[in-house]
Amino acid sequence: xxxxxxxxxxxxxxxxxxxxxxxxxxxxxxxxxxxxxxxxxxxxxxxxxxxxxxxxxxxxxxxxxxxxxxxxxxxxxxxxxxxxxxxxxxxxxxxxxxxxxxxxxxxxxxxxxxxxxxxxxxxxxxxxxxxxxxxxxxxxxxxxxxxxxxxxxxxxxxxxxxxxxxxxxxxxxxxxxxxxxxxxxxxxxxxxxxxxxxxxxxxxxxxxxxxxxxxxxxxxxxxxxxxxxx
Numbered sequence: 001x002x003x004x005x006x007x008x009x010x011x012x013x014x015x016x017x018x019x020x021x022x023x024x025x026x027x028x029x030x031x032x033x034x035x036x037x038x039x040x041x042x043x044x045x046x047x048x049x050x051x052x053x054x055x056x057x058x059x060x061x062x063x064x065x066x067x068x069x070x071x072x073x074x075x076x077x078x079x080x081x082x083x084x085x086x087x088x089x090x091x092x093x094x095x096x097x098x099x100x101x102x103x104x105x106x107x108x109x110x111x112x113x114x115x116x117x118x119x120x121x122x123x124x125x126x127x128x129x130x131x132x133x134x135x136x137x138x139x140x141x142x143x144x145x146x147x148x149x150x151x152x153x154x155x156x157x158x159x160x161x162x163x164x165x166x167x168x169x170x171x172x173x174x175x176x177x178x179x180x181x182x183x184x185x186x187x188x189x190x191x192x193x194x195x196x197x198x199x200x201x202x203x204x205x206x207x208x209x210x211x212x213x214x215x216x217x218x219x220x221x222x223x224x225x226x227x228x229x230x
Contacts, residue, residue, distance in 0.1 A: 093128055094144040102135025105152040112190040113138040113151035115217040120149065124209050145197040149210060153193050155222070156184040164227040167204050168211035171228030174203065183207050187228055188214065189221030 105113060114137050122129050127143030140149040156173050164186060165172050171187035181203040183194045192214055196203035 092144070093130075095128075095130060097131040097133045098141035098146040098148065100132045100134055100139040100141065100148060100150065102138060103152070105138060109152040109190045110138070112218055116151050116192065116213060119213045119217050121209060121213075124206065143200075145199060147197060147200065147206060148195045150193045150195075151190060151218075153184075153191050155191055156186060160225075164225045165204055166228050167207050168215065170207075170211040170214050171224060172204065172207060172211075173225075185214065185218075187220055187222065187224045189219045192218060 117137055117140060120129075120140050124142045124147065127147055130141045130143070130146060132139045132141050132148075138151045141147065142149075156175070158173055158175070162173060165174065170185055172183045173186050175182045175184070179198050181196045181198070183196065183203060185192045192210070194207050194210055196206050200206055
């Protein structure tokens with residue numbers, strides 16, 4: 001009697017047998033765990049996760065950059081800073097001599113007026129000093145239209161009910177004319193008259209720097225109105 005034939009795949013010493021295609025196979029029918037083909041899905045999965053992580057790391061900063069650019073574009077523009085008073089464009093001013101009268105003065109008023117004129121500033125606010133046609137020792141002019149300063153004129157005559165104004169310790173009476181406000185001192189030994197063109201607002205403010213010079217050079221005197229008495 002012939003011996004019983006063995007299975008088509010003989011068992012190896014380690015308990016595995018070769019399959020028909022030559023691939024080692026366990027006795028239980030499963031391929032060996034060392035099979036490269038069996039590990040392939042795990043490697044692909046790791047590669048896929050790495051690629052996804054890299055894509056995420058790149059996408060986050062790009063998204064933030066797009067958001068910042070969008071916010072910057074949509075945000076309202078910062079308003080331009082208002083120019084400071086010192087940056088105001090200077091007035092266009094003529095440099096031609098300003099026509100002014102120069103009545104003869106007695107010795108004392110002439111001396112006082114020369115002291116006043118020698119101390120007047122070269123500019124009053126944004127108005128530059130201009131030459132005058134007569135009496136530079138008693139007259140001065142600034143800007144265009146011209147603001148004028150006249151020293152040694154007549155005492156102003158006005159009703160007692162008129163208002164008077166104290167500006168930097170000098171008492172002024174204001175007379176309104178068609179094209180100007182005429183301010184005259186009423187508390188000084190020698191009167192000083194300032195003519196402020198109508199185009200210059202708040203005429204008493206223009207008298208402030210002149211008042212400072214008057215206090216330093218023109219002595220007090222005369223009957224000071226009650227509105228200016230301290």
